[in-house]
Amino acid sequence: MGRYLFKTILAVIPTLFGVVTIVFFLIHLTPGDPALAILGPHATADSIRELRLSLDLDQPLYLQYFKFMRNLMQGDMGRSLVTGQPVLLETLRPLPYTIQLAVAGVLISLILGIPIGVVSAVRRNTFLDYFMRAASISGISIPVFFLAILILWVFSYHLGWFPIIGVGDTTNWRSLLHHLILPASAIGISMAVLIMRLTRSCMLEVLSQDYVRTARAKGLAEKSVILSHALKNALLPIVTVVGLYMGQLLGGAILTETVFARMGVGKLLMDAIFARDYPQVQGTVLIFACAVIFVNLTVDIIYRFLDPRIKL
Numbered sequence: 001m002g003r004y005l006f007k008t009i010l011a012v013i014p015t016l017f018g019v020v021t022i023v024f025f026l027i028h029l030t031p032g033d034p035a036l037a038i039l040g041p042h043a044t045a046d047s048i049r050e051l052r053l054s055l056d057l058d059q060p061l062y063l064q065y066f067k068f069m070r071n072l073m074q075g076d077m078g079r080s081l082v083t084g085q086p087v088l089l090e091t092l093r094p095l096p097y098t099i100q101l102a103v104a105g106v107l108i109s110l111i112l113g114i115p116i117g118v119v120s121a122v123r124r125n126t127f128l129d130y131f132m133r134a135a136s137i138s139g140i141s142i143p144v145f146f147l148a149i150l151i152l153w154v155f156s157y158h159l160g161w162f163p164i165i166g167v168g169d170t171t172n173w174r175s176l177l178h179h180l181i182l183p184a185s186a187i188g189i190s191m192a193v194l195i196m197r198l199t200r201s202c203m204l205e206v207l208s209q210d211y212v213r214t215a216r217a218k219g220l221a222e223k224s225v226i227l228s229h230a231l232k233n234a235l236l237p238i239v240t241v242v243g244l245y246m247g248q249l250l251g252g253a254i255l256t257e258t259v260f261a262r263m264g265v266g267k268l269l270m271d272a273i274f275a276r277d278y279p280q281v282q283g284t285v286l287i288f289a290c291a292v293i294f295v296n297l298t299v300d301i302i303y304r305f306l307d308p309r310i311k312l
């Protein structure tokens with residue numbers, strides 16, 4: 001295990017280097033002048049020129065790249081062109097709220113998707129199975145942003161059970177939870193329909209295996225066969241999908257954060273892109289890449305516990 005983790009960490013370095021390099025050049029090649037975006041359309045040519053000089057935007061692109069990489073090696077991601085604050089500080093400030101949203105959304109999807117998928121597989125070709133499959137197709141067809149607006153319209157605007165926007169009082173966990181339920185439910189329901197269909201397919205495949213028939217022939221209770229033998233082996237593809245979704249959510253649930261006006265790194269990234277805030281975009285994407293790599297590493301470790309036959 002330790003050797004595998006060491007090799008994975010070594011492989012992360014060129015991956016992050018490639019991500020940072022590609023993002024740096026892509027963001028600098030996009031149309032628009034960050035100095036003009038910061039000062040506004042009524043800025044004078046002299047003020048724009050002075051700002052470009054102060055931000056080193058007048059230097060050749062390769063010199064800007066080498067300077068950025070040198071500072072990055074020293075742990076300095078630069079300062080935001082808009083706020084003037086360190087990029088790392090600006091990114092870490094909303095990160096906990098995105099983590100809360102991602103974890104809550106994934107938990108809701110697992111709580112809903114796995115049991116429904118198992119029941120649908122065990123009750124195959126029954127009315128309950130047909131109903132769940134039809135519901136899952138309907139759920140997949142609904143975009144997450146539309147589902148978020150619908151949930152917001154019903155439970156906040158009409159019923160008034162939950163607040164409409166924001167993250168709540170950061171010093172009160174009840175307020176945070178109250179503001180978290182609706183956006184997490186929007187993400188969780190959208191993801192649960194996919195988890196349900198995947199669980200059903202995996203369970204159907206596993207239930208037809210010889211070792212499941214052997215377990216039943218030995219007289220084991222059906223509940224034990226389903227949960228201890230079948231479900232455990234059906235979880236590998238589900239863990240893969242959950243890991244991919246978690247990486248995406250940690251990268252910013254942009255649509256959900258926008259609908260509910262939640263503070264988060266997804267909204268931070270969108271604002272930085274529109275403002276041509278090069279350092280903020282680069283730093284935020286680097287944090288995203290680290291989050292995705294960490295989630296994938298965690299998924300690989302979970303594989304080992306689910307199936308000892310898998311060698312890391």
